[in-house]
Amino acid sequence: MLYSYMDRRPRLGKDVFIADGAKIIGDVHIDEGASIWYNSVIRGDIASIYIGKRTNIQDLSVIHVNTNVPVIIENDVSIGHSVTLHGCTIKKGSMVGMGSTILNGAIIEEGSMVAAGSLITENKQFPPHVLIMGSPAKVVRELTPDEVNDLKTTARHYTQRAEEHRKNIPFSPTNV
Template sequence: MIANLNLLSSVSRHRQIMALYDKAPVIAHDSWVAPNASVIGDVEICNDSSVWYGVVIRGDLNKVSIGNRTNIQDRAVIHTSSTTTPGLAPGTSIGNNVTVGHGAILYSCTIENNVLVGMGSIVLDGALVESNSILAAGTVVPPGRRIPSNQLWAGSPAKYVRDVSEDEVADLVKQASEYTKLAETHSDEFLPYGTAYLDVRVHVVALHGI
């Protein structure tokens, strides 16, 4: 009977930001986390970054750090292991101006600055994706693999395709900036009282001239 009541409950028990013992997420005031995302444990999110709908970031085993103007798109998963390749940090580190595409999985890896991780890509433990690089959609980067700077890789396992142009690098930074602006729009809709009161004010002024 209790189980049935739980199914009928209209109260959401989802916890957007969750500490684990003494490990609590640290999120910059101008970053945005979607209301149904989950950010758990030892996680640091820096300025102007965004965590979109359905994302799970678990810093329960080791630290996850996310730089400035980075966007983690819908349903991506970021996790860490308790151990990893000798000589490499077991946490997950993501740099500045990084776009992590929808449904991507990052596991105990390092992503440097100005990188696109394509939709559905998987980057496994100990892997390093250097700056100004692109992983095509669905790419699988094996454990310990290094993706050099200014290169496009694709496939499973990941293979070199071609070099990345200067224009493409500029587009990576531009895309990250555009997501920062888009996140501001979504954030406004999740104020404690939403933004409907602004519309009401407009109508009151129109009707009564006050």
């Protein structure tokens, strides 16, 4: 379901899939081919949220902002089930594992993987192509080229799955 908030309204690119139960509120731009899965909440009420091309936000995830602190999720990113993103930036080709939390000002650089259940504290920045793990999270090691490629494969897989769902499950944006 799409909701306007004050003078802010969601904008959807071509071939976006939004699953039943997902709530998208306010200043949210979802780019071409992205997918928002079941019961996720994306709330751009006090700052903007950008979700890049072919990015997937999996079931039960929550994305929110802080005053003047947007969320930017670049192209080909996978956000796992039950992830919380708050005022952070996730660079292209990365993956955030299930149940992770990433807080205000944090930056996950290109092609990195945040392990399931990790906590990224405020204003932390991590280099590209690394495995990030723990609570609080730290770099565990560099990813191999095969692992970086696997992150891209996951994003492609979700793009294909979203296309199947989009064709077979009706969606009608309302309340915009």
